[in-house]
Amino acid sequence: MATYSQKLREQKRLDTDRLMNLLSRFSIHIVIILLSLGCLFPLLLIVSASFTDEIALTRFGYNLIPTQFSTDAYAAIFRTPGVIIRAYLVTIFTTVVGTILALALMSPLAYALSRPDFILRKPLSLFVFFTMLFSGGIVPYYILMTQYLRVQDTVLALILPYLVVVYYVLILRTYFAALPSELIDAARVDGAGEFRIFLSIALPLAKPALATIALFTALNYWNDWTTALYFVRDPQLYPLQYMLYIIQSNAQAMQLQGSVGNITVGEVPTQTARMAMAVLATGPAALMFLVFQRYLVRGVTLGAFR
Amino acid sequence: MDASFEQPMKTSVVPVAAPRKRFESLRGHKFSRNLVWLLMSLPAILWILVFKYMTLFGVWIAFTDFKVRRGVFGSDFVGLDNFRFLFATDTALRATANTIFLNVLFITGGLVASLLIAWLMYEIYSSKLTRFYQTMLLLPRFISWVVVGYFVYALLATDNGLINNILRNVGLQPISWYATPQAWPGILLLTSLWSGMGIGSLIYLSGMLAIDLQLFEAARIDGANKWQQFSHITLPIILPLVVINLLLSLAFILNADFGLFFQVTRNQPLLYSTTDVLDTYIYRSLIVTQNVSMAAAAQFYQSIVGFVLVLLFNWIVRRIERADEPLALF
Numbered sequence: 191m192a193t194y195s196q197k198l199r200e201q202k203r204l205d206t207d208r209l210m211n212l213l214s215r216f217s218i219h220i221v222i223i224l225l226s227l228g229c230l231f232p233l234l235l236i237v238s239a240s241f242t243d244e245i246a247l248t249r250f251g252y253n254l255i256p257t258q259f260s261t262d263a264y265a266a267i268f269r270t271p272g273v274i275i276r277a278y279l280v281t282i283f284t285t286v287v288g289t290i291l292a293l294a295l296m297s298p299l300a301y302a303l304s305r306p307d308f309i310l311r312k313p314l315s316l317f318v319f320f321t322m323l324f325s326g327g328i329v330p331y332y333i334l335m336t337q338y339l340r341v342q343d344t345v346l347a348l349i350l351p352y353l354v355v356v357y358y359v360l361i362l363r364t365y366f367a368a369l370p371s372e373l374i375d376a377a378r379v380d381g382a383g384e385f386r387i388f389l390s391i392a393l394p395l396a397k398p399a400l401a402t403i404a405l406f407t408a409l410n411y412w413n414d415w416t417t418a419l420y421f422v423r424d425p426q427l428y429p430l431q432y433m434l435y436i437i438q439s440n441a442q443a444m445q446l447q448g449s450v451g452n453i454t455v456g457e458v459p460t461q462t463a464r465m466a467m468a469v470l471a472t473g474p475a476a477l478m479f480l481v482f483q484r485y486l487v488r489g490v491t492l493g494a495f496r
Numbered sequence: 497m498d499a500s501f502e503q504p505m506k507t508s509v510v511p512v513a514a515p516r517k518r519f520e521s522l523r524g525h526k527f528s529r530n531l532v533w534l535l536m537s538l539p540a541i542l543w544i545l546v547f548k549y550m551t552l553f554g555v556w557i558a559f560t561d562f563k564v565r566r567g568v569f570g571s572d573f574v575g576l577d578n579f580r581f582l583f584a585t586d587t588a589l590r591a592t593a594n595t596i597f598l599n600v601l602f603i604t605g606g607l608v609a610s611l612l613i614a615w616l617m618y619e620i621y622s623s624k625l626t627r628f629y630q631t632m633l634l635l636p637r638f639i640s641w642v643v644v645g646y647f648v649y650a651l652l653a654t655d656n657g658l659i660n661n662i663l664r665n666v667g668l669q670p671i672s673w674y675a676t677p678q679a680w681p682g683i684l685l686l687t688s689l690w691s692g693m694g695i696g697s698l699i700y701l702s703g704m705l706a707i708d709l710q711l712f713e714a715a716r717i718d719g720a721n722k723w724q725q726f727s728h729i730t731l732p733i734i735l736p737l738v739v740i741n742l743l744l745s746l747a748f749i750l751n752a753d754f755g756l757f758f759q760v761t762r763n764q765p766l767l768y769s770t771t772d773v774l775d776t777y778i779y780r781s782l783i784v785t786q787n788v789s790m791a792a793a794a795q796f797y798q799s800i801v802g803f804v805l806v807l808l809f810n811w812i813v814r815r816i817e818r819a820d821e822p823l824a825l826f
Contacts, residue, residue: 226632251656298536330554413640
């Protein structure tokens, strides 16, 4: 009898345990879902604003659901699409060319630094990774770019800055170093040259790491506006994000001088049009992110963030 | 790519003729191998030389009365004058104080939020939804600061921003956020958490996932609750990871994320008293007021403090680390 009641009590304890467990798991899900929505919410706000009627936006303000649905903002942009198409082309060009060049520069270096019998491995590693500790910063860099390389207002200025990210070299090197050396030795015995081995064995094996670095580099280029802020004055060369910034700061300036009233309103896109442009500029990056997000998660675990 | 990848594998199965001779030539190839590796490194090394090392000479600008026409080494040497001017201005001191205060805020807030989220995610990691959550939490990091600036504006705009609308609806006075500096440490903290907590939590989560499950099993049998399990098992085990991250962020305590401070505040001068940091100050000195020497002085001061701190923290970690789990960066 005693054993039965004991069993019953035990069973009851297990049941409450399971219920508590279920409840706590459920509440954790709720918390994380709320956080996820919090991450998404600001983006939805912009999308909603871009589909709101301009007057309604001014009168009723920003809202998660458009107070008065309208596609005028997009229509206005596509009536004179020249500017945004131009900016798109600049951004796409720098992103594609920049990412390819960056991989072409970083992966051979990372591979060489990963070879244990490379005589210069130690000194070159020190040379490369010391730059993570001390950097001259933006001022000498600005002088170098504008006074010595003289690349301001050229597409080179937009591409050069992110070609080598020392941290990415470090990640790639670690990945290359972990590749099975038997494969490389075997190829060597077969008389394959070092560069051949790199191209036809190391690179294909390192695809996951390369994809991660490619994605990070591409997003760096796509989201870049600081380079243009420092080095581009020619509107023909404005990348997307910088164009967004210019539009925003023009609108701000207009607001300030609004009382003076010597600027025609037509020059600056309306609030909804600005939001629509932000949506158009973010769309591809968000898509890139969603399609390749497993590489991003891997990148985080590889330590791709400082 | 794949086809060419298979080729050497296939041929390696075929018996190699005269292996002895091959091996001899392999030794002879040692030099040429090294040459190839050197040539492979060269383009990137050249880039690093130009963009990372030539700019190191540029710190000289901080000690000169820089004139564009006369170049870096043609300008007059003025010793520490630039630094004397720099620290005589309230702006530089204010920027330093703001940078340190806000960074401490971001580091502590980020650490707590990341650890908490990582722990929550760990508890439900078996769920199929985890991947979806990770995606959502990571997404903000890949939105450019310009666009972040746009939606912070949508939230905070004085006339029609969402928050002021809500304030009006509940009968409160709307606040003109872009003229209220004291609100901005909080706003910037939230923005920085929004952007960074996904990555932070993912780093700690991957550390937690490596923990042996038997430890938790044993603790559960001993009657430890979730919190005790977290504080007695999870936290001590991922502590090295936490320490490394903390030290890395502390080493860069004088560096601020330019995008966050420039775009999210819309570079609004009314807010400078709480939001102007060294990076925005340097930008203004360089581009707006075009006082290159002053910008260089601020830049040098930022870089050298960062350098000293990295060395210092690395030394500290080396002193406290145990031989079986090295933590130091180098």
